[in-house]
Amino acid sequence: MTSTTRTMTLNMGPQHPSTHGVLRLVLELDGEVVVRCTPHIGYLHTGIEKGLESKRYQQGIPLTDRMDYLAPLSNNLAYVLAIEKALGIVVPERAQVIRVLLTELTRIKSHLVWLGTHALDIGAMSVFLYCFREREQILDMYEAVSGQRLMSTYFRVGGLMADLPPGFEDQVQAFLNVFPSRLGEYEDLLTRNPLWRQRTVGIGTIKREDAIALGLSGPGLRACGVPYDVRKAHPYSGYQRYQFEIPLGKNGDVYDRYQVRMAEMRQSHRIATQALQKLSPGPINVEDPKLVPPPKPLLKKSMEALIHHFKLYSEGFHVPAGEVYQPIEAPKGELGCYLVSDGGPRPYRVHFRPPSFVNLASLPKMVEGRLVADVVAVIGSLDIVLGEIDR
Amino acid sequence: MGEAASRVTEGREEGQAAESLVLQRLRDQFGGALLDVKVWRNEITVILRPADLVRVCRFLRDDPDLAFDFLSDVTGVDRLKLPEHSPRFEVVYHVYSLQHRRRLRLKVRVDEGEAVPTVTDVWPTANWHEREVYDMFGVPFEAHPDLRRILMPDDWEGHPLRKDYPVEASPRWWEEEPA
Numbered sequence: 370m371t372s373t374t375r376t377m378t379l380n381m382g383p384q385h386p387s388t389h390g391v392l393r394l395v396l397e398l399d400g401e402v403v404v405r406c407t408p409h410i411g412y413l414h415t416g417i418e419k420g421l422e423s424k425r426y427q428q429g430i431p432l433t434d435r436m437d438y439l440a441p442l443s444n445n446l447a448y449v450l451a452i453e454k455a456l457g458i459v460v461p462e463r464a465q466v467i468r469v470l471l472t473e474l475t476r477i478k479s480h481l482v483w484l485g486t487h488a489l490d491i492g493a494m495s496v497f498l499y500c501f502r503e504r505e506q507i508l509d510m511y512e513a514v515s516g517q518r519l520m521s522t523y524f525r526v527g528g529l530m531a532d533l534p535p536g537f538e539d540q541v542q543a544f545l546n547v548f549p550s551r552l553g554e555y556e557d558l559l560t561r562n563p564l565w566r567q568r569t570v571g572i573g574t575i576k577r578e579d580a581i582a583l584g585l586s587g588p589g590l591r592a593c594g595v596p597y598d599v600r601k602a603h604p605y606s607g608y609q610r611y612q613f614e615i616p617l618g619k620n621g622d623v624y625d626r627y628q629v630r631m632a633e634m635r636q637s638h639r640i641a642t643q644a645l646q647k648l649s650p651g652p653i654n655v656e657d658p659k660l661v662p663p664p665k666p667l668l669k670k671s672m673e674a675l676i677h678h679f680k681l682y683s684e685g686f687h688v689p690a691g692e693v694y695q696p697i698e699a700p701k702g703e704l705g706c707y708l709v710s711d712g713g714p715r716p717y718r719v720h721f722r723p724p725s726f727v728n729l730a731s732l733p734k735m736v737e738g739r740l741v742a743d744v745v746a747v748i749g750s751l752d753i754v755l756g757e758i759d760r
Numbered sequence: 761m762g763e764a765a766s767r768v769t770e771g772r773e774e775g776q777a778a779e780s781l782v783l784q785r786l787r788d789q790f791g792g793a794l795l796d797v798k799v800w801r802n803e804i805t806v807i808l809r810p811a812d813l814v815r816v817c818r819f820l821r822d823d824p825d826l827a828f829d830f831l832s833d834v835t836g837v838d839r840l841k842l843p844e845h846s847p848r849f850e851v852v853y854h855v856y857s858l859q860h861r862r863r864l865r866l867k868v869r870v871d872e873g874e875a876v877p878t879v880t881d882v883w884p885t886a887n888w889h890e891r892e893v894y895d896m897f898g899v900p901f902e903a904h905p906d907l908r909r910i911l912m913p914d915d916w917e918g919h920p921l922r923k924d925y926p927v928e929a930s931p932r933w934w935e936e937e938p939a
Contacts, residue, residue, distance in 0.1 A: 411911035418896075419920055423927045454801055581829055581858065584885030595858060597830075602861050691800045694854050694865065696832065705833055705854065711842055718921075722833035722854070730888045759911055 376404055379741070383412050387490045387745040390755030392729070394744070401740050406733040410726075413759040421719040425685035426452050426526055429716070434520040436721060437757040440479040442471050443699040444757075445524040447721070450605055451695035451706035452526045455688045458660070463651040464528040465607045470541070470644035471514070471523065472606075472697075473637040477548070478507040479700035479752075480630050480637075484555060487627070487749035491568045496558055503551050506544045513537055526686075527661045528654030541645055548638055556631060569624035573735040573747035580621060583731040586724050587702025588633060589751060592618030592625035599698035610647075611640050623750040630752070660686050685714035701725050701752055723760060725753040782864060785826055789819055805865040810876050813868050817882045820855060820864070828855040828864060831879070834889035836897040839869075840923040847871040849899050853879070875902040896921035 382393040391412035397405040417436060421429040433448045434441035446468060453460065460468075485500035508518045513534050515521035523530050559565045575585070577593040590597055598615045600608040616632030618625030654661040662681050663674035690712035696705040702724030709718040728751050735747045782804065786794060793812040798805040808816055820828040832854040839845045853866040868876055878901040879886045890901045891910040898919040901907055909916060918925055 411909075411913070414911040416920060419925075419927060457801070582884045584831055584883070597858050603863075692805070692865075693801050693803060694833075694863070703832060707833065707835060707852065707854070709837055717842070718837050720833070720835040722835075726888065727885060730885065 375399055381744070383409075388748060389486065389753055392748070392753070392755055392758075394732075396741060396744065398741060401742070403736050403739055403741055403744060406736050406744070408729060408732060410729070410755070410758050413755045415760065417760040418719055418721065421716055423715065425714050426688065426716065427681075427685060429719070430525065431520065431522045433721075434522050435756060436723065436760055437479075437699065437701060437704075437725065437754045438519065439482050439754055440475045440700045441520055442468075442475045442523060443479075443697065443704060444721075445522060446472055446606070447695060447697045447699070447704045447706040448719075449524050449526050450697065451693055451708040451719075452688060454693045454695050455691060455708055455710055456526070456660070456686075457689075458527065458655050458657070460528045460655055461652045462607075463649065464653045466644050466647045467529060467533060467653070468524060468606050469608065469611070470641055470648070471510075473641045473644065474507050474510060474541070474544075476637045476700045477634050477641075478504050480634050481507075483630060483700075483749075483752040484627075487746075487752070488559065488565075490745050490749045491565070493559065493562075493565065496555055499551065499554060499558075503544075503548065510537070510540055510544070513540060525654070525661070527657065528652075532653050538645060538648065541641070545638060545642055545645070549635070552631070552634055552638075559627070560631075566624065568746050569627060569750070570622060571620070572623045572739070572743050573750060574620060574622040575731060575735050576621065579734055580731065583734060584727045585702070585731050586727065587699070587752075588626055588629045589702065589728055589731070591615060592629045593621035594619055597703075599696050599703055603696065605695075605697060611643050613640050623746050626750045687712060687714050688716075696722070699724055701754065701757070702728060721757075721760060723757040725751075725755075726758045729753050729758055782826060782862060785823060786816070786820075790816060803863070803865060805867060807867045807869070810868045810870055810874070813866070814877050814879060814882065816866070817853075817855075817879050821882055825860075826857060826862075827859045828857045828862075830856040830858050831883035831885050831889075832856050832863070834879075834886055834893060836893040836899055836921065838897060838921065838923045847874070849897055851876050851893060851899060855883075870899060872898075873900075875900045877902045878904040880905060895919065898922065 377398045379396045379398055381396055382388040383391040393409040395407045396403055417432050420432055430445055430448060433444040436444050481500040481504045485497035488496035511521045512518045515523040515530060577595060580590050580593045594617050596615050596617055601615060613636045616629045618629050658677040662678055667674040668678055688710040690710055692709045694705055694707045696703050704724055705722035707720040708716055711717040736744050783797060793808060794806055796807040820826050835852050837850040839848055839850055847869040848871050850867055850869050856863050870876055876899060878890055888910060890904055893899055894901060894907055895909040895912050896919055
């Protein structure tokens with residue numbers, strides 16, 4: 370008997386712990402070498418973009434939390450910034466500082482889940498437990514500001530849902546005090562660990578030109594040495610007033626992506642520290658009763674406040690007809706919000722450029738010609754969230 | 761790092777000049793191919809004929825003064841419920857220059873059944889984006905290497921982001937067979 374084919378097709382996922390959700394890969398293998406890798410997505414498609422078209426602008430914010438559910442506040446920020454850009458408004462200084470503080474903490478939180486699960490996939494169990502210990506502290510901050518630990522929906526068009534609760538600064542400071550040493554602990558476990566290096570150095574390498582052509586963004590692109598970070602290139606929310614650096618890699622492999630994200634957590638810590646110092650009393654919302662609901666006690670005293678309240682919650686506000694694209698640097702890369710308004714109280718069309726979606730498209734380039742065991746390491750290093758890919 | 765920071769401020773001050781440079785280069789090169797140009801909230805939108813799309817994109821990528829080497833995003837808009845709704849579909853490209861830190865929006869408009877040429881040869885990242893536009897709006901892409909649905913199941917009927925597709929409706933394949 371003669372064999373007609375040399376390759377074997379292996380289905381990986383959609384229920385596989387190392388695919389970080391419901392990703393399905395069809396791998397064509399020649400022995401242990403991946404000849405072709407075809408990702409299949411859409412298992413978590415919830416029609417978020419369609420849903421947003423039928424909701425008023427403010428009503429849509431909770432839906433955005435559910436895209437990249439590891440970094441809900443980054444999604445909120447892209448959406449509200451796009452609306453604010455179309456409205457032509459800028460939120461007050463205090464709101465901007467709080468937004469920066471919380472999105473940087475969100476970046477740390479997202480990177481902690483990445484680090485824990487990535488290490489777990491490759492076989493380093495204990496890192497996961499440490500990462501989730503620190504993540505817990507950030508979840509407590511989420512809970513303190515919004516009452517929600519995961520889907521916090523704290524940002525609003527025109528500012529914030531509410532001001533920071535008393536004692537919040539101390540809570541953040543306590544975290545910032547311990548975090549650098551905790552980060553050192555993770556690095557002690559991994560950075561020079563020969564097993565970790567064997568599984569990551571020179572694995573899943575992608576060339577700079579390929580990364581750009583495939584639209585890779587975020588830590589994956591910066592690991593190839595491309596200094597593109599939206600916070601520096603097109604600062605929003607006052608990022609131009611913070612001192613921080615863009616960590617860069619050289620080889621574009623799994624190890625460099627690890628190094629870049631570890632360095633980014635230090636930079637986020639640095640930005641959060643500065644934000645805490647910049648925090649000064651002031652308004653947290655724009656002074657426009659057509660956009661921001663009046664304080665509740667005022668409803669019993671002021672007829673205008675009652676009218677505004679009623680109009681905002683029954684009809685919402687109108688956004689001038691036009692279109693904007695607002696990119697932000699989310700933990701996973703460039704998260705863009707494209708908003709088309711027809712002048713009404715609901716968006717005519719909202720589209721998100723999900724960084725995970727684009728980053729995942731470069732997976733075949735990184736794994737083809739490599740061993741099947743490396744696929745798991747490369748997926749981990751891409752830091753994908755299927756909620757965001759499928760939307 | 762200091763260099764990078766100064767370039768940002770420079771870019772902001774020269775925002776107006778940079779905009780006119782992009783448009784100037786495009787007008788010099790293509791003239792009549794630019795059907796319309798709009799600037800709103802400091803964002804430039806250029807509307808093109810589908811037939812001109814690929815050569816304009818190639819020029820935008822290869823011209824050293826422009827160097828739009830990074831395709832951020834491709835998406836679609838169904839204009840059915842807009843005052844001006846013909847042609848019905850709009851395919852929107854957001855291109856970016858990593859070197860010059862400039863962003864530009866390109867658009868082509870097509871009617872039901874008309875195809876848009878693929879830009880996957882110019883920017884390979886367009887592959888998945890165009891599949892998504894095809895899946896959600898039913899706009900086909902000519903010469904696309906792998907035009908399949910991407911988010912919806914392969915046997916799905918209809919294109920969910922069209923304006924005449926209901927927000928709440930039970931999908932047909934989900935219904936139980938009559939007894």
